[in-house]
Amino acid sequence: MQSSHQEQNAHATIPKTGIWKWIDHRTGIDGVLRTALYEPIPGGARFAYIFGSGLLFIFISQVITGVFLALYYVPSADHAHTTVAYITKAVTAGSFLRSLHAYGASAMVVVLLMHLSQTYIYGAYKGRRELLWLSGCALFALILGMAFTGYLLPWDQRAYFATAVGTNAASEVPLIGETIKRMMRGGTEMGTLTISRFFVAHVFLIPACIFSLLASHVFLFRKAGAAGPTDEDPYEPQQKVELFYPRQVLMDLSLTALLIVALGLLCFFVPVKLGPPANPADAQYVPRPEWYYLPIFQWLKYWHGSLSVLGIMVIPGVLVAAVIALPFLDRGAERRPWKRPIAMTSYGFVMLMLVGLALRSQYLDKHDVGVAQQLAKQKTEEDAYMSKPFEPELSSASLAAVNTKLADPVAAQGKTIFEDHSCNACHGDGGVGTAAAPALIGESAKRSTVQLQELFAHPTAKMTAGGMPAIDLPPDDLKALIAYVESLQ
Ligand code: HEC
Structure with a gap:
């Protein structure tokens, strides 16, 4: 039941004069803004709900920084590395820009996990929100796809060998594995065709899917309405509503501000490095993925031979299917976490597994003398390359x-x-x-x-x-x- 104050808010009319009146007459912008800002939130504004708009902010930032990077980048084995080196070493604020884009990707994964966890723990996928959840799952996969395809583009040692491992993992899929790998690489080896495929996926295909799915996600969210706190009925909200504007907007903006400051400081003081150009002949190089792929990387190490189908297809397949089908499997109206022991235990177990696998991978790297030495050497080579001034590399x-x-x-x-x-x-x-x-x-x-x-x-x-x-x-x-x-x- 809306308070009288909020009622007034929703129907208050800003006096329309001059240019605003003209634009509103032509577009109906006033009504659009009103609909966008006066979204009712059962139980009132909360910090728990800020992650969705945080993701939207990072996505917009990725689009803008990505467009600027694309002004310089050339997707070919002969030019990719040298153009990224140019951005990093010669373009004004180029290193900052590239760092924003690279750290932005990590920030996206972090905020995505928070958004997913909040939705899951609050049982906000319940109450006719199946399609909302499904579009969220698809967006999750697309973001991971962006991270995977973007990682190759600088075409340095790190990028080349991590993607070699990533595309090799695909070939473990029974029957069609080799075909998938060849489709991703544009051949059996990695080269210009691989870069252009990854580039097209990273810049055209996946973003186009993200834009349309994002629009459906927001539309479905508004259609279903905000789920509110965990003691709220997911079907027929009972609690007193507060409008999105102004308090929830301010809370959301506080996350945006935090992201701006944190990313800004990080990019300024710890810019992302670029290593020496990819050298496919280097047999010594020890590849390591970006942190968010570490659990998968470690997991794949355990599955060899006849058991590999189980580890690579069956277990991840069941897990992914369970996540996707969640709103169809868990249909109860109960949303309080302490009344959902199975859901909460599964969540805790999966999170622990992911963190455990990532830590295990780090631990093994530190305790294998040969690997630790090689990783240290690679880091030294990267630092040495970074400290050299820009020099065009001609093919x-x-x-x-x-x-x-x-x-x-x-x-x-x-x-x-x-x-x-x-x-x-x-x-x-x-x-x-x-x-x-x-x-x-x-x-x-x-x-x-x-x-x-x-x-x-x-x-x-x-x-x-x-x-x-x-x-x-x-x-x-x-x-x-x-x-x-x-x-x-
Ligand atoms: C069968 C292979 C081979 C052929 C043919 C050959 N070279 Fe060489 N060249 C070498 C090798 C190997 C070295 C360097 C050995 C080292 O110092 O590591 C070398 C070194 C050199 C160097 C010194 C490079 C430096 O920076 O130390 C020059 C100059 C050179 N070659 C010129 C020529 C010229 C001119 C010809 C043709 C007349 C020629 N080479 C034909 C194998 C060859």
């Missing part, structure tokens, strides 16, 4: 292209000699280096012309061991070859 193809544009005719002649003598067989086209021999780029900074002549006449033991023949050329050819090697920048 071997574009380097070769740059190097073929030789202005100096002597050097151009040298290029022909370089190729005729198969120097490119080991040193690569344009001297970019291969597994067989180092890059020759920047040689002029290391050695003088005389030193190069000397080196070619008397190759080092390592060069001989690497199969590099001694160079015996007429003086003009030698001069041209050296001019070419010196032109490689």
Whole structure:
């Protein structure tokens, strides 16, 4: 039953004059705002209800920061890392922006868990709210999908190897596993096709689904009405209502303010790092997922061989099905947690399992000397890469292209000699280096012309061991070859 004060509030008319009156005539905006703000909340405003709008705020922030990142980002194996490095190291406030987006994703998962827990503990899924719950479940899956697809995009070591593990896990699914993996990667290996698939999912497909589901979620919420406290009837609310505006709005805004301050401080003082570019040939790298995927990561370690179907399909499948079907399984009107022992015990058990698995994974990493050392080394490499100034990384193809544009005719002649003598067989086209021999780029900074002549006449033991023949050329050819090697920048 509404208090007379709130009655007045709901029907009070703001005097409409001038431009506002004109806009309202054309759009009916006044009524829309009124409907949005004067939503009745049985039992009154509470801090327990702030998480939904907190999620909406982070989502909007992710969209805005994401659009700015996309202004610079190029989704290809040759350019992804260097464009993210540019954002992180060269763009004004770029590191802050990227950190906001990356930490925003973590904040989203945290607030999502709070929102889900509140709904669950308050029994707010009861009372004809099945579709509201289902749209929430779908949104949950989509957010995890955003986190998974976004993680690969920087294409550094961490991103590459974590996604290699993630996509490999999909191949454990019986029968169709390999197909799923190949569809995600755009082939058997990870490369540009993988990046563009993840990019399209991250920027177009999943956000489009989120927008429409979010709209249905809010619509279904307003249709069903706020559930109110746990002693409220989920079907026919009895308690005195308070309107959403102003007190609940202020409570919601307090979470928003907290998020702004916390994320701002974190991004300013602990910016998100970028590691060295992905090197698929690195066999030593120990991949680790983002914290919210740690429980799954640890869980998958326990299931091998014939039992893997149980651990990878059956148990998670049953759990997910139970979560989705919750409002159909648990149909009682009772919402007080202490009167719902099964629901509360299951919730506690699942949460404990998740936290336990994540902690176990951290514990194992600390206590396995080899792994701990490698992880420390990876961290050092990341820090070293971060402290270097921005340097454009050119792909071997574009380097070769740059190097073929030789202005100096002597050097151009040298290029022909370089190729005729198969120097490119080991040193690569344009001297970019291969597994067989180092890059020759920047040689002029290391050695003088005389030193190069000397080196070619008397190759080092390592060069001989690497199969590099001694160079015996007429003086003009030698001069041209050296001019070419010196032109490689
Ligand atoms: C069979 C493979 C092979 C071929 C062919 C070859 N090289 Fe090399 N080259 C090497 C290896 C291996 C090294 C380096 C060994 C080391 O110091 O680690 C080397 C080193 C060099 C270096 C010194 C690089 C440095 O930074 O230390 C130069 C310059 C060089 N090669 C030029 C040439 C030229 C010019 C040709 C063609 C006439 C040529 N190489 C052909 C394998 C080859």
